[in-house]
Amino acid sequence: MTDTRRDFNTVASSWDEEPRRVQLAERVSAAILEAIPLDSHMDVLDFGCGTGLLTLALQPFVRTITGVDSSQGMLDVLNGKIASQCLSHVQTRHVDMDAGDVLTGPYHLVVSSMTLHHVQDTAKLLKTLHEILVPGGCIGIADLDTDGGKFHSDNTGVFHFGFERERLRDIFIGAGFENVHDRTAATLRKPVEGSGEQTFSVFLMTGYRARS
Numbered sequence: 001m002t003d004t005r006r007d008f009n010t011v012a013s014s015w016d017e018e019p020r021r022v023q024l025a026e027r028v029s030a031a032i033l034e035a036i037p038l039d040s041h042m043d044v045l046d047f048g049c050g051t052g053l054l055t056l057a058l059q060p061f062v063r064t065i066t067g068v069d070s071s072q073g074m075l076d077v078l079n080g081k082i083a084s085q086c087l088s089h090v091q092t093r094h095v096d097m098d099a100g101d102v103l104t105g106p107y108h109l110v111v112s113s114m115t116l117h118h119v120q121d122t123a124k125l126l127k128t129l130h131e132i133l134v135p136g137g138c139i140g141i142a143d144l145d146t147d148g149g150k151f152h153s154d155n156t157g158v159f160h161f162g163f164e165r166e167r168l169r170d171i172f173i174g175a176g177f178e179n180v181h182d183r184t185a186a187t188l189r190k191p192v193e194g195s196g197e198q199t200f201s202v203f204l205m206t207g208y209r210a211r212s
């Protein structure tokens with residue numbers, strides 16, 4: 001594992017060139033649409049939105065969606081897409097909580113894909129995401145099942161080698177979420193140095209903030 005953060009600015013302009021990433025975001029989006037009833041009254045936050053692969057897949061179904069990321073380079077790519085597609089209900093916000101920025105709400109839904117393993121203190125983040133939800137609001141987090149550190153060719157900025165679902169479920173519940181469920185959102189094959197192609201799986205864990 002790591003004690004330094006990854007610099008996503010350096011990979012932002014080429015991020016979408018990897019078909020595996022685009023396909024994974026499509027599958028995570030499909031899993032979210034299957035698991036969570038989205039509607040046109042919803043304000044949504046995509047935490048760690050990157051270049052907006054998930055943000056843009058979900059935008060047709062909701063009132064507003066805000067992509068939050070700590071990398072301005074990633075947000076610049078998403079801002080370019082928002083401008084070229086004239087999407088006035090899609091916004092971005094640069095938030096770096098390690099630098100003291102505060103995440104504010106309220107949102108009806110928080111989603112996130114492939115970002116949690118880059119966050120050191122997952123319990124603290126999940127508490128914050130719980131706080132910014134409206135009562136009855138929902139969360140849907142997609143990330144790697146335990147991968148033994150093999151998914152990334154460079155583990156800089158990888159604070160978790162995937163997650164054990166049972167442990168993460170306890171962290172969700174500890175953060176205040178109810179009705180916590182998980183499902184497999186995607187499986188993907190990826191070459192691993194010295195081991196040929198390996199299969200990795202990505203879960204979607206959902207939960208709700210209590211109504212009162």
Ligand SMILES: C[S@@+](CC[C@H](N)C(=O)[O-])C[C@H]1O[C@@H](n2cnc3c(N)ncnc32)[C@H](O)[C@@H]1O
Nearest residue numbers: 008048049050053069070071074113114115118
């Ligand atoms: C692996 S990328 C995933 C991007 C996007 N969700 C996708 O599926 O293509 C992880 C993203 O999380 C962002 N990120 C990492 N740590 C973060 C943090 N503490 N706060 C906000 N964003 C963070 C990175 O800048 C990067 O854009």
